[in-house]
Amino acid sequence: MNEQMLQVSNPILSIIDLSISYGEDKYAVKDVTADVKRNAITAIMGPSGCGKSTLLRAINRMHELYPNIHTKGGIKLNGDSIYEMSTTKLRRKIGMVFQRPNPFPTMSIYENVIAGYDLNGSKLKKSEKDEIVESSLTDVGLLDEVRDSLNKKGNFLSGGQQQRLCIARTLAFKPDVILMDEPTSALDPLSTAKIEDLLVELKEHYSIILVTHNMSQAARISDNAMFMYLGELVEYDKTKKMFTNPRDSRTEGYLTGKFG
Amino acid sequence: METKALIGEKDNSNWRELKNKLFFGTVVVLATLTISPILLIVYTLLSKGLKQINFDFFLKVAPDTLQAMTAVRNGEIIPGGIANGITGTLFMVLIASLMAIPVSIVIGIFLYENQGKKYANLIRSLTDILQGVPSVVLGLIAYIWIVQGVTKGFSALAGSVALAIMMLPLIIRSTEETMKMIPISIKEAGAALGVPYHKIILRVMIPSGFSGLMTGILLSISRVLGETAPLMLTTLGSTTVNFNITKPTSAVPLQIWEFYNNPNMIDLVWSSSLFLMAFVLTLNIIAKRISMRYS
Numbered sequence: 001m002n003e004q005m006l007q008v009s010n011p012i013l014s015i016i017d018l019s020i021s022y023g024e025d026k027y028a029v030k031d032v033t034a035d036v037k038r039n040a041i042t043a044i045m046g047p048s049g050c051g052k053s054t055l056l057r058a059i060n061r062m063h064e065l066y067p068n069i070h071t072k073g074g075i076k077l078n079g080d081s082i083y084e085m086s087t088t089k090l091r092r093k094i095g096m097v098f099q100r101p102n103p104f105p106t107m108s109i110y111e112n113v114i115a116g117y118d119l120n121g122s123k124l125k126k127s128e129k130d131e132i133v134e135s136s137l138t139d140v141g142l143l144d145e146v147r148d149s150l151n152k153k154g155n156f157l158s159g160g161q162q163q164r165l166c167i168a169r170t171l172a173f174k175p176d177v178i179l180m181d182e183p184t185s186a187l188d189p190l191s192t193a194k195i196e197d198l199l200v201e202l203k204e205h206y207s208i209i210l211v212t213h214n215m216s217q218a219a220r221i222s223d224n225a226m227f228m229y230l231g232e233l234v235e236y237d238k239t240k241k242m243f244t245n246p247r248d249s250r251t252e253g254y255l256t257g258k259f260g
Numbered sequence: 261m262e263t264k265a266l267i268g269e270k271d272n273s274n275w276r277e278l279k280n281k282l283f284f285g286t287v288v289v290l291a292t293l294t295i296s297p298i299l300l301i302v303y304t305l306l307s308k309g310l311k312q313i314n315f316d317f318f319l320k321v322a323p324d325t326l327q328a329m330t331a332v333r334n335g336e337i338i339p340g341g342i343a344n345g346i347t348g349t350l351f352m353v354l355i356a357s358l359m360a361i362p363v364s365i366v367i368g369i370f371l372y373e374n375q376g377k378k379y380a381n382l383i384r385s386l387t388d389i390l391q392g393v394p395s396v397v398l399g400l401i402a403y404i405w406i407v408q409g410v411t412k413g414f415s416a417l418a419g420s421v422a423l424a425i426m427m428l429p430l431i432i433r434s435t436e437e438t439m440k441m442i443p444i445s446i447k448e449a450g451a452a453l454g455v456p457y458h459k460i461i462l463r464v465m466i467p468s469g470f471s472g473l474m475t476g477i478l479l480s481i482s483r484v485l486g487e488t489a490p491l492m493l494t495t496l497g498s499t500t501v502n503f504n505i506t507k508p509t510s511a512v513p514l515q516i517w518e519f520y521n522n523p524n525m526i527d528l529v530w531s532s533s534l535f536l537m538a539f540v541l542t543l544n545i546i547a548k549r550i551s552m553r554y555s
Contacts, residue, residue: 062451091454098452102445106467116453119463169453 095170101162160191309530368435399490434476
């Protein structure tokens with residue numbers, strides 16, 4: 001491993017020589033190796049098209065939904081290769097929150113939170129379900145806001161509330177890792193602030209990987225940060241270090257707004 | 261006016277306003293001409309058909325010629341109704357739907373999931389061709405396949421098969437279009453929860469597109485309700501109410517044709533047509549409501 005990159009002891013996730021290409025040799029992610037710290041927020045930054053979303057999606061194998069994809073290298077979750085797990089099992093351990101809030105439109109708030117269990121055919125008792133829904137909604141701070149409308153559809157919620165509902169849906173599985181693909185880019189500043197506070201609270205129990213376009217967001221809430229450019233992992237360091245004293249000139253150029 | 265002074269334009273505003281009015285007037289006249297046939301149709305059907313509409317019309321089978329002739333001679337309304345036609349139409353459309361809907365939805369989802377792939381494109385083109393096949397030809401095909409091949413005689417099954425084939429392309433394309441309208445992020449949400457593919461389709465995609473699917477189904481039903489030619493070749497018609505799939509069955513459009521051929525029953529032509537049109541119109545309105553409500 002490149003000694004200049006951040007070294008993490010007892011990582012939750014190890015990405016090892018990961019390359020992902022579309023078609024013949026169009027690489028979206030090139031030879032990325034990195035360890036992700038437990039109970040911390042790791043930000044992935046970079047300009048559009050740098051491969052950060054593809055890298056994120058490779059972690060729960062959502063990138064396999066794209067056509068003509070080739071993956072080399074590996075990813076280990078707590079030491080176990082994710083390519084040897086079933087996607088169902090893997091995605092229970094690694095949850096994902098998307099750019100735009102995407103609650104299931106036909107389901108009630110309650111059903112949305114428990115959807116991961118219901119759609120996978122888990123047979124839970126009503127009391128177990130109630131407990132999961134309540135604790136998940138409490139964790140995202142939504143319970144008091146929706147307590148009286150749990151059985152209504154979620155479409156009257158604001159964008160920020162919907163996004164928190166989606167986070168609750170992910171938390172319902174008690175995952176090890178939560179992947180977040182620009183979770184606040186479609187939200188107003190107030191909702192963004194709420195979600196950011198939430199993420200900082202959540203890292204006590206979960207490890208979060210956050211793709212973001214928004215440099216100041218990465219600076220505000222992340223512990224470690226990766227900077228990607230043209231599919232390569234250019235720099236990976238403690239966020240403070242990267243923002244104050246970047247090692248690579250490309251990182252500096254991006255962070256100071258010269259490109260991106 | 262000031263603006264004119266500013267841009268130094270000649271004062272030709274009268275001519276421009278006149279042109280505008282002429283054009284607007286032409287559009288209004290043409291638009292009115294376009295809708296006049298439907299207004300005339302509704303007026304004709306109501307004025308000629310309404311007097312025959314009563315409870316008996318829905319509850320009794322068609323009268324025989326003698327009854328009709330007697331009534332006409334005495335200046336009374338014709339007794340009996342089109343119960344055999346209504347039940348036959350509903351029965352055959354129900355069976356056709358049972359055959360066509362599941363198959364079409366599966367094919368529609370297949371097309372949606374395989375955008376740009378060769379086999380899917382081929383199927384899509386064939387679907388379009390199927391939509392262009394004249395209904396009488398489909399009737400002939402159903403005659404060969406079912407009337408000659410399976411039921412050995414005119415039957416409700418044969419009629420249903422002909423109608424089902426007509427429904428296929430309509431529901432397939434509306435399913436594909438509906439699926440395309442559902443944001444991909446909804447599907448991803450399912451995948452990110454580790455939900456298997458078939459359950460994403462069945463429990464996420466189909467419920468999310470339910471209104472679109474419903475609309476397509478209702479429109480396809482209203483499209484085949486009035487089909488006459490394929491039924492003539494397949495179910496022939498019947499003077500009694502029939503729910504036996506292997507027996508000849510009546511249908512409202514078939515009855516209209518039969519009434520038309522009997523000078524004593526001409527009033528029933530209008531009332532049956534009025535009923536058929538009202539039925540189709542209602543389905544169309546419901547379909548439109550559903551699609552508006554949930555879009």
